[in-house]
Amino acid sequence: MAVTVDRAGTVDMAGKRRGARARRARTAAVLLLAATGLFVAGCTDQGKPRVPADDGRGQLDTAAPSTSAPTSSEPAQEPDHPSPLAVKIDNVRAARPQTGLDSADIVYAEQVEGGLSRLMAVYATKLPKAVGPVRSARESDLELLRQFHRPTLAFSGAQGKLMPLINRAPLDARTPEKASDAYFRGTDRAIPHNLYLRPKRLMPTTPGADALTTGFRYGPAPAGGRKDTSETVRFPAARFGFTWSASRERWLVSLDGAPDVMADGKRLAPATVVVQYVKVRKSRFHDFLGNNTPYTVTVGSGKAKVLRDGRAYDVNWQRAKATEGTRFTTKDGTPMNFAPGQVWVVFAKAP
Template structure:
């Protein structure tokens, strides 16, 4: 990463010099007296004039907005924090499933490989939600573990053998489209299965509630405000690519005006179903973890328990960190101290440790 170079601006002070001219020794005395009187008059100022000179116009100070609380998964200020239990939804990332619906409104998104070179998204919603979600895809065990870390309800359409055992064993509250296809889950006629399963957010909640699950929870937060970041030494990281393979590359480009990273996929802006829904995040957390293929279908086991190296992108800078699993959440640490996420949305990319950060994360121009 390129080191940030802070450029100091040189202050240039313009000095105004006074000019004098020689007076003729033969000038009339009346002229000299007149000049002296004029200078004396100019040096005198009325109290009103002095007050005007000493009281420059002050710009009104803009007060920082004051909030009664913060949203637990984004850290953003609010006057009434949501008590909604998080909803974690499996979102398809096959090329035939793009553009997806609802990703831009997720508080947290995990992107992890499933089979082959394809990733899948676990989109977690709590502070707000879209009207509709999808395409919804099948469950995997490590995504269930992540959902459990947020005490989230879990929505998928289908499951692997491992995920089936976990869900039927009560790992998390869940809703599976296999049992609600055509009722709670709707198929889009514009796409082919399995890339066309959608669910309305309110339908997901009603389905979960009908199964007796609690829809309200107290959720802990892990954030600090803008001024906290200046204490962290980091490298420049305005344009970063994450290589899952030669065929699938994710890009994050820093938007200084918004203070967020805009996501692209294979050099194409990653938007929602509506082109204006640019997917972005205040925090991009890239972590390496051991991956192992476990069956002929190419399914993987991914070790998200033991921690490892990570890279945290915030404010156009990259900080090398270690990640730890705390209660199912992947969190960044530096020198043994937790580095809380900045207020805003968070995108977490899990990459294979076999390639690691050195090979998988690059400047876009390199």
């Protein structure tokens, strides 16, 4: 029963009980902090916390902890290093002709579900008025994009279980939900092949060539090579053709046997084409029909064929880790220079 406190010092039993509870709470807090300190001490090495190692795709590999102090998961670049814009481009027949692809500095072609293809266009030196049709991202994109300093990735969305990985990756993910004023729907074709991006609404200023941290070298062609005026790369359900035009000094692109012409009538014509032979394995993701999503492995080493100036060069490629670009060298170790201009990289499954 509560006892009222009077000025003569009558004991307040309720107050005593409240004071005791407060002392017990403080004691429990001290013990909890002590226990936490012991736990942290037991999980460190010489005072350095164990930090999960980044596996190169924006994920944290808790199976391979590092004993080093925490560091940024982004590439070791200058703080003000420019960042490029990467856009996922639809590449099925219903998506053609495409828009703005001829302004890209680099176009990557990868295999997706059902043996079809999808493109990733990278922009740094020029931003067109519009790009599209824009489509969804894939897990492989995260590994490929790690070579850049926090790039902006424009895409229509992704498989539900993949989105958390994209959101954790060191990039700026911009979907129509996050940047609705940068996207619009065209009226000349059906959904989902009519979503377009206005790049300058995502990037008011052009990043510049310094944003292209790909490891590519540009300059005079090395000695050797062989005359080659036509090459075809086949995916299970897609086909890329490249034909040398001496008059334009460019490789004319064909897709699935038809000339690849942009919406404004321009023929796609890169200066250099790289057929990079890589491992293509199954990922843990599937599309809504249950088809497995292929994972294109771009870290490692292997063979490649570089097309420039009407000649083909058999080269080696190496990318030691995801935060580095890719080096291409001839068989004798000479760096392989690309011709100035747009570069296409087609990831073909290694034999």
